Amino acid sequence: MIDTPAIAPAQLRLSVAPMMDWTDSHCRVFHRLLAPHARLYSEMVHANAVIHGDRARLLALDPVEHPVALQLGGSEPALLAQAARIGAEAGFDEINLNCGCPSDRVQAGRFGACLMREPALVAASVAAMVEACAAADRNVPVTVKCRLGVDDDHDYDRFRAFIDEVAEAGCRMFVVHARNAWLKGLSPKENREVPPLRYDWAYRLKRERPDLQVIVNGGIADADEATAHLAHVDGAMLGRAAYHDPYLLHRLDVAWFGGELRSRADLLRALQPYVEAQLARGVFLKHIVRHLLGLFANERGGRAFRQILSEGAHRPGADWSLVERALAVTGSFQSDPLLPARAATA
């Protein structure tokens, strides 16, 4: 077996989940600004798309994003190996294999969550990917994101056997979305909500296999919950909470790694040079600001902020001044304790 490189423990504590249509490069640049120590994940890209598709778009990566993982979908070891090598050489810091997506399209392609029932195939895929990355210009770790099982699998030993077989093939780090995927009758959205969470399986895995790095994912809603997981596993991966309330990422990063808590307005303005550069390249503002809408979630003016951005960003010629206008209505100037008193009366 070829060894996959280890990931530094500090790089695993906080991560943002791979989310299709959401965690594109613009989104990751924004999340990086909020959480300098978080590990970021791409949307899932099928191995075939990496090999035959528009790589400039699918593997778009800004230098500030690191460390960032490419998540692959697929179940053919040779194709996954080829795609993993391409991803490593494109600059991604980790190649992650999706064994958790339950969508019909993914099931039809026999990858994603249905791979929980095919540990030998996952092991063969991982072995091929590890070998391909070792032969690439840059060797990067190969990891797996999985569920606890599918449908009515309720047997911890079966889950453990899956992990053991895949670990034996060279995977050292597992992201465990700590619920089953129900392959019939539930939409992907319901599959993120209905099957019950069982964090204790991820904790037990870490206790029994301390040599593996285990990240827990699924339903982590706030900073206290995220912090509590760190007593049991190597890290917490946040998906929807991070996307809908991105300031949570900033608060977690500061709480766990130190540094100064910055105001939302300050963080947003730090994104301006990136936004201006993208606009100059012909990118439309709407493609970037859709990821910013939750920045003032649960804050005074948060709804107006969201509304101004989502309505205005679609207009032709929309530019940074729209973001300033949205910011001006947030009331953050009045309520943000981090800004100097003089700003509060401005």
Ligand SMILES: Cc1cc2nc3c(=O)[nH]c(=O)nc-3n(C[C@H](O)[C@H](O)[C@H](O)COP(=O)(O)O)c2cc1C
């Ligand atoms: C819009 C959306 C798209 C997703 N796309 C992916 C994906 O491409 N790959 C993947 O492994 N999981 C995907 N997921 C699942 C998340 O990575 C995560 O496992 C799930 O949302 C549970 O975490 P959370 O409760 O913190 O959101 C997606 C979730 C959402 C909400």
